[in-house]
Amino acid sequence: MSRTITLTHALDQSGLNSQARSVPAGQDGPPAADVSRYAHPNFLCSEPGPGDATTFSFTAFTGREPEPQTPLAVYEDRALDREQLEAIRTQYRVARILWSKARLRDRAVPVLRTAAPLWAAWEAAHTTLTEVFRAFWETPDGMWRAQLLRLGDAEIAALDAARAWDAVAGKLAALTEEHVSAVEYEHELALATVASEVGIDVTAWLIESVNEYGDGVWSIDTPLVHRARTEIAVQRGRLRDVADLAGDREPV
Incomplete structure (x- = not known):
């Protein structure tokens, strides 16, 4: 199976494939340098498209190949003119785009499948935390200590689920x-698209930029842990307010 991609930049000023430039009638131009030896192994062809667009075709990438990089020998080959050099560089740029999309699919899908039950676990733990806190509205005064114990257990479970989620979310952010x-952002393959291809809905997932997950040196709350701690702090603040209003000076 082949893959194609279209860029809205011509390979040269004429809009023709750089490997097949024309020579004015009646003039013998120098023989074109053979650029095929510099082609990426997956490269099939490039064809002029509408306007100044050019379509590049490659055999499918797995994402496990080495990252496509323009061969250094290209820059040392004095037989190549500027248009040919740019054509080769553009070919490798396109190859890198297709390769990177394939690599994202190859690496992200297993992580996405691991992440799905972890997000479900967080949602369940968060629901329990919310419900246990709301239960105070119906809890008799004599039962508040027991309900506080339930809330403490719910807080621990929510924070554990948040930490587990952030660990896998950090991996997805890095990928x-x-x-x-x-x-570059112009050709980015969205993680949500990769997930939808394997039947996973990531609409509700919290995945921030990779910088938000720390490097193990600084002690910071990762995104979902921060959200959970903030919600817990708000709940505890409400309970302290009630204790103050009731004249109960024991800490909550």
């Missing part, structure tokens, strides 16, 4: 960052 650095 996305690697992909974007290779293709």
Whole structure:
């Protein structure tokens, strides 16, 4: 199976494939340098498209190949003119885009499948935390200590679920960052698209930029842990307010 991609930049000023430039009638131009030896192994062909667009075709990438990089020998080959050099560089740029998309799919899908039950676990733990707190509205005064114990257990479970989620979300954020650095935002393959291809809905998932997950040196709350701690702090603040209003000076 082949893959194609269209860029809205011609390979040369004429809009023709750089490997098949024309020579004015009646003039013998120098023989064109053979650029095929520099082609990426997956490269099939490039064809002029509408306007100044050019369509590049490659055999499918697995994402496990080495990152496509323009061969250094290209820059040392004095037989190549400027248009040919740019054509080769553009070919490798396109190859890198397709390769990076394939690599994202290859690496992200297993992580996405691991992440799905962890997000479900967080949602369940968060629901329990919310419900246990709301139960105070119906809890008799004599039962508040027992309900506080239930709330404490719910807080621990929610924080544990948040930490587990952030660990896998950090991996997904890193994979996305690697992909974007290779293709630029113009050709980014959204993680949500990769997930939908394997039947996973990530609409509700919390995945921030890779910088939000720390490097193990600084002690910071990762995104979902921060959200959970903030909600817990708000709940505890409400309970302290009730204790103050009731004249109960024991800590909550």
